[in-house]
Amino acid sequence: MATLAPSTPHVLHLSLVVGGALLDDAGERVGRVDDLIVRLEGEEYPPVSGVVATVAGRQVFVPWASIAEIAEGRVMLREERIDLQHFRRRAGEVLLRKDVLDRQLINIDGARLVRANEIELVRLDGWYRVVGVDVSFRGLVRRLLPHAFAERIAAGEFLDWASIEPFTGHVPTVRLRVPHPKLARLHPAQLADLVEAASHREGEEIIEAVRTDPELEADLFEELEDKHQLEFVEDRSDAEIAQLLGRMEVDDAADLVLQLPEERREDVVALLSPVQARRVRTLLGYDPATAGGLMSPEFVCLHAEATREEALERVQQSKVHADGVSWVFALTARGRLQGGVPLADLLRAEPGTHLVEVVRSVQRVSPDADLEEVARLMTDFDLTVVPVVDAGETLLGIVTVDDVLELVLPESWRRRFNILGGG
Amino acid sequence: MTRFIGRLGLRNQASIRMLAVFGVLGPGLVAANAGNDAGGVATYASVGAKYGYDLLWMMVLITVSLVVVQEMAARMGAVTGKGLAELIREHYGPRWSILSTVSVLLANLGICISEFVGISAAIGLAHVPAQVSVPVAAVVIWLLVVRGTYKIAQRVFIAMTIPFFAYPLAAILAHPDWSAVGKAVVVPHIQFNSPYLLLFVATAGTTITPFMQLYLQSAVVERGLGPEDIPAERAEVVSASIFANLIACFIIIATGATLYVHGERTVSSAADAARALAPLAGRFAEALFAVGLLGASLLAAAILPVTAAYVIAETFGFEKGISRRPREAPVFVAVITVLIGISAAVAMIPGVPVIKLLVLVQVVNGALLPVTLFFVWRLARNRELMGSYRNGPVFDLLAGATVAATSALSLVLLVVTLTGNA
Known part of the structure; x- marks a missing residue:
């Protein structure tokens, strides 16, 4: 106060x-x-x-x-x-x-x-x-x-x-988009909490205000609970949704696509850039409750013979979010997953070091692995990132701890007194 | 493409939403079923035992009124995304809002006591003393509500009211004079004496209770239903209200065809009301009735404290849905705990003047109902708030008449009880 x-x-x-x-x-x-x-x-x-x-x-x-x-x-x-x-x-x-x-x-x-x-x-x-x-x-x-x-x-x-x-959405003369500049001081997760706690109209107002900053809006949507995501995009055109998806992490974008009514999904995905569309489609091909459905296809991987400097440069240039680059993955000559190096190790290594000298063998899962398996692996081996590989040991994507934690947290910890809603 | 679409079709939010609306557990059904609680069953059984089918015509009117009122509450929840208490605070200021909050709290406390009395009566049929059954029930309800396996519990409680389906069967097996029943439904039948009028008003009061509107609107908001869900939610509310009142009618017919015919004109205990099920269930009548009464009482005993807590949170602006742990929402948990605690304690006192308490409850409810209904009606016709979803002219007339009639009845009850004519 x-x-x-x-x-x-x-x-x-x-x-x-x-x-x-x-x-x-x-x-x-x-x-x-x-x-x-x-x-x-x-x-x-x-x-x-x-x-x-x-x-x-x-x-x-x-x-x-x-x-x-x-x-x-x-x-x-x-x-x-x-x-x-x-x-x-x-x-x-x-x-x-x-x-x-x-x-x-x-x-x-x-x-x-x-x-x-x-x-x-x-x-x-x-x-x-x-x-x-x-x-x-x-x-x-x-x-x-x-x-x-x-x-x-x-x-x-x-x-x-x-x-x-x-909130001014209920004021008849201020119906149009009102800038709420103070909202920019909040973290996207806090904004998402507010949207969820507010009434639909008030939530709409927060999102409208945040839309002036499309990146912030995308971050907000990544933090929104699934059931609220649809609530705030269903009135938008396919193109608007595609724009929003384009700014979101691919795995979160795929989750949002799943919330859409079936008949709209393909139309929206088709409006994404070819690369994004392909990635989203790949993720959508997996059961959402498995490693394949949880994983993000965005990660940094290099040939095992690459040097520390090459690896760091790739990290610098990549747009992968921070959790996703906490490990850099090394591939064998045949493109199979050899192992991984924590980013911190890489930073501490002598200049000129080759990945193969510092690489560690890593636990991996198949796309069919269920949530429980991934969560247990993370707990047992203290992992924040688990690579997902296919039968030929090709790296498909990575599951990061934030995606898993969100799902294993008991429902009752996430939301209490949500009981009026009933079944 | 078809692969992922086909496989994940079930996660389609819209279809889940439709399931939620049409499923067993719409908020309308929960609200209406909670209306057939301990007090409700007792009243309907008394009506049938005392006057046979004479009051059936009134159930038609009451059902129409209930539908009108509940529809407005559900529509407001969907359009504004806000609970009734919140809207009253925003549109009529803190004085009205606190007045209605305090009376909701008192009324809910009273009804909650009657639910625990119902619980002890139901379990009492198995000769378990109230001093055992009531504390256990209180702890169970508190844990379910605060510790959060409530969704499952709600299903169980609703399922437990299924034995009330026995009333239609019992009514049929009792071979009532159907032509008399039909005539009673269509032809109004008024006696101008105070016991008749009092029971008339009590029936209206127990069928349309303020907590049902408050609960329904908050539940619609909590589910995130929007204007596009109004047709589905309206259907749910209407069918649930009709359904619950049909059960009430069959309780009246069943008791009318058994107790009334045999000259047992007063229902003074749960065992009396259970006897109406004898044509169907024979010696299992008591058990059947006990399960139904228990389910209805538990359901209402869980909903009432939660509704009160929501109303308080909405009025004062305390944290509610956003809260994650009890210690982050102390007021919310405190309200629930105090309500359950006091209700259980009072219901456990040996020789507690149950009837006097129930009368008191009716007085508070009778005084509160006109206030709540008036606000529901005024808000639902407010152009600025509801826009194109406000009451249409014909509906608004009907709603206004309903509010006026129900309020008049409540005031009659209030005056009659306060002047001691009961």
């Missing part, structure tokens, strides 16, 4: 401002304050740009220029008369009470969803700005009490708005 510096001015609670009186410059009541308007884009602490009020039974818009003061229980106008425009939402405008208060927000610092019990405002450089969100019990209690008591509950600690990202 972040608090502003001690010297900060008085903290205004949104819930005490709305419902208060709209007063003219002489302090005469002219109406009731319904809501405060902000625009969320751009500024770190969004300023209030206007007030929605009910005057003589009509909902009107009061522009910031006409407002002298915002305080608990009242909003004071500069002039006696104001031009009463009928209130209509304009593009990009967000109503603090209607659209943000009591709703779910993303707390970027904790990478979790929180509910806004109170929205805190402070007058900073001439503007009333949204500075934070209270998610504490104290904030909720204040909301429950009558105003006279509520005002006596002091402001507690609250989350700094700088680490808050609200």
Whole structure:
């Protein structure tokens, strides 16, 4: 939790401002304050740009220029008369009470969803700005009490708005893609957790925001649970799905293809680049519960006579992800798997060393090996990577520990209280 | 290509989803079946024993109301992806939301107590004292819910309610006067005396209970059903509601054709209600009834605390689905534990005034139902929230009438019980 510096001015609670009186410059009541308007884009602490009020039974818009003061229980106008425009939402405008208060927000610092019990405002450089969100019990209690008591509950600690990202998908005028720049601070796995925890629309909003960075989007999809993957791609065109797949690890891409309805699979795969399409098809040919289905066809292998430098260069140039290059594999003259060298060993070896001098024999499995066999092998031999070979000892792919761990983790460890869903 | 497609066809998510919707265990069926719980069976048996088929016409109306209400809850879950408590908080603010949360908590606690009473009554037919059966049941339910083999448990509990199918058979074997039954279904039959009206209202109240809407909507959300699943989910909800209420009708017919005909007009124990199964099961009637009552009570006793925990999590914004271990979701587990603990403890007290408790439960439920139904109705017709999935004009009229009628009945019950006319 972040608090502003001690010297900060008085903290205004949104819930005490709305419902208060709209007063003219002489302090005469002219109406009731319904809501405060902000625009969320751009500024770190969004300023209030206007007030929605009910005057003589009509909902009107009061522009910031006409407002002298915002305080608990009242909003004071500069002039006696104001031009009463009928209130209509304009593009990009967000109503603090209607659209943000009591709703779910993303707390970027904790990478979790929180509910806004109170929205805190402070007058900073001439503007009333949204500075934070209270998610504490104290904030909720204040909301429950009558105003006279509520005002006596002091402001507690609250989350700094700088680490808050609200959902705006439900705001009719902000329907289009909203950039949520703060989301970029999160790890793809955290983003995936948020997507899974949020409602479908909110999850959609996170993914839409992340789509501006296609690489990040692909990483997010790699982390999403299978059942959620389809949820967020089924409305996309084949070409869009193919674009996404093209950026994902091949084994994760193949898993996603499997989630698609049968009639779409081939159409989507056909739109991949020839190399990717071939790899995905190869993986799809295997039963997903076996080593063949788990493996990634992306790895680094060289002839056993190659030197340390050649091997390191290949690692540098390859786009294989970090787990996949933790071992470099050596092939015999006939292209069979001879063994492997941990990347760390290779780095420590003398310059000019040939792979054959440092190569170790490695445990291997056939594509038909089941999950249990692969997991046991990894446990018994402390492996993070297991090569998969065919009957002729040709290296087909590698299974990395992350793919296995995901599957052997008991269901109940991964997700608790998912019980309302039933069978 | 055909190779991988053919082989992996079963992993097709869409077909799995359809299976889940049409399968044995749709959320609608769980909700509706949990409605035929201890309190429900007791009420239906009383209705049949006391008034024969006189109240059957009402079951038609109640079924229509249940379908209307449950359909709205399921549709809202699918469209918004949010639970009912969450929507109430977002649209009506914390005061209403806490009011309904607290009453849900109280009502669920009350019903949960009655489930444990049902459990002890069911096992009691085998002469096992409540002081043994109730703690064991409580521990089993807690472990299933918190330690997470709940999915299997749910199947087992549902399967255990299968003996209730015995009621249609028992009803047929009791050779009721079918023309009288048919007439009772079609022709409304009202007596203006307070016991009759009270039983009328109690039947409506036990068939349409707030936790059923809360559970259903949260379960639809939890399953990740979206707008495209609405037709399938609607079919599931409608058929499950009709199915569960048909069973209820047959309980009334079976008791009406046996107990009522033989002049045994009051059902005061589980053994009484079991006797209605005698035409079918003879001396096994008690055992059959016990298994069914046990299954229904266990199912509801497991669902109620979980629903309460979800409602609290949704209202206050505590961690829920995202939680992985009990210590990461302490409030969630605490609510479940406290509810099960208190319910079991109360049900175990020797000579506990069960009837008074059940009356109290009905009062709380009666007060809560109009609130819940009103919110369900208002939210389901909200254009901004539901868009093109909001209530259509005709349906909305029906829904409004249902809410008004059910609320009026609940308030009648509330007044009657509070003024002591019961």
